[in-house]
Amino acid sequence: MTSVADDPDLVVAVEDRLRDVGRQVRRAMLDAMPDGEPVQWLYGPMREYPARPGKALRAALCLSSGRAFGADSAALLGIAVAIELLHNAFLVHDDIADGSEMRRGRPTLSASHGLAAALNAGDGLAIVASQVLRKATRPLDRELADRVLAEFDTMALRTLEGQATEIGWQSDHVEDLVPADYLELIMHKTCWYTTIYPLRVGALIGSAGTADLAPLIRFGFHFGAAFQIRDDLLNLIGDERTYGKEILGDLYEGKRTLTLVHLLDVARGSDRAVLRDYLRRSRAERSPELVRTVRTMMDDYGSIDFTREYAEGILLVAEDYFEEAFADARPGPDLDFLRSLVPYVWARWR
């Protein structure tokens, strides 16, 4: 893996493809928006996040997985677009729940339009996702269409379960967490809708319901977990301009990331007391000094290194599961792209 990850062409190729998919999906998302009123208070705000360039990873996974299993792009695009629309709906609501100020390099909807308008815009995006999904499943035979629709709802519930648990841990000041709790959390919060559903539904459509989906869950979980951990880590060590969100935002929110869970486990003495005090404060009560102190502890106690190594271990497992998950897929550029995502995430650590 390391030798591939050292190949700068790989990173460029993955990012080129993600950018292409992103452009295509962004256009399709905006085309799907209803052309009605009120623009000022609903349909305008609804267009904002979909119009901002995002990673488009979910759409790319669905398209590539589907084509690798034999579907053509036309049968997949609507599904990929529906997933991205739901993702945008979640982002809008998460930004309200977290009190975030920035998203994709610009103010959040709640920051620029107020809480109520943002809430409605998130609801609206979820409904448009449902419209797009239904239209996309119409050409499928009814049983397969039902399955794609049913799994979409299940995936949305899994995401909410994770989101609700994460918020609950913060609001109820839960402290006794271990890495397994964090993995269980991101399995729900991130993996279902970021990796597992896009991969599975692509394979389902490509194989007309015959592919063995169990190995895809295992691959999707490990890959998605590494992806989420990387995202958490970028929030701690990244550059605000390229990251697009507030650096250390998770620390202000008190998010129980793997890094924080590790630190809670290993910090001792007066550091421990500082940490407990930090956890019990509200976001507004967490001063920049306090957040900096916690961030420095993460270096001193090896929590950043622990996180990086943990994710690298998960990625190695993901690489193994990849071959099993796509054993029946067609060789070609789609399979190559999917295979390159593992070293791509690896490369982004450094």
Next chain:
Amino acid sequence: MTSVADDPDLVVAVEDRLRDVGRQVRRAMLDAMPDGEPVQWLYGPMREYPARPGKALRAALCLSSGRAFGADSAALLGIAVAIELLHNAFLVHDDIADGSEMRRGRPTLSASHGLAAALNAGDGLAIVASQVLRKATRPLDRELADRVLAEFDTMALRTLEGQATEIGWQSDHVEDLVPADYLELIMHKTCWYTTIYPLRVGALIGSAGTADLAPLIRFGFHFGAAFQIRDDLLNLIGDERTYGKEILGDLYEGKRTLTLVHLLDVARGSDRAVLRDYLRRSRAERSPELVRTVRTMMDDYGSIDFTREYAEGILLVAEDYFEEAFADARPGPDLDFLRSLVPYVWARWR
């Protein structure tokens, strides 16, 4: 109409039926809830509003309309339950947007569980509504099922359009409104999902797609508008214990009700200045004294009487449209129930 409205048996009969439907739908809503975790932070909060007795008007309209057009109860119940679940999802989010404290006689979800948990619970209820709806449409032929599903999404968007406009009028301090603007608002905010969709989808299923749905829209709009105006009026003149929400809550929020729109049009001199000052304040800045002053003006300028008479006029039109809308429906207890709803709303004015 008046003679029927004076019949106390009619009110009792309508309320008995609504109570029966409410019990049945409440049980079905709770049965549809996923049996997973986190109960504490998601599935517990999601059960709270559906477990509180509500009006069940939407479900009763769908069941009665469907049976009057020939469907059996089993084919309708899931649809009725999905509508009520979506209604509960909207209530949860509206209570966040409005900053409301009470719902159905108990604290709102956001008041008892915090904004983030309430937001997730609302999202979750909408997803369960979608699950229930899909299951309910599976026995229908595919074209009819697609239509029921598509109209459900359209109806949800209409509701959001109204909700977003109402919030926009408040946040942007919109003052130049006339009764037609208010009617347009509640057409979107209330009528689509409270009366039009339940009636239409019932007729659609009962007639296997052959019923003329246009007159049902006209009846649904007039009946729904009268219903919403009555609800607004109860917020001004009702009794907190039986009403279940905060009396004068709409005035604290600055909601542009028909009564307020009338007052804005007719108030003169210093009263007008007081009103403009009231409109421009935030909810927190509206003192009980100020709200009382505005409420008194509504009596003095005849705005309460205007509202009552306006709604009575709409109900008379609804009564005419009723016969056209249900011309092809079967006589029997379902049609009788639907017919009695018009004088029932009338009776509740007094």
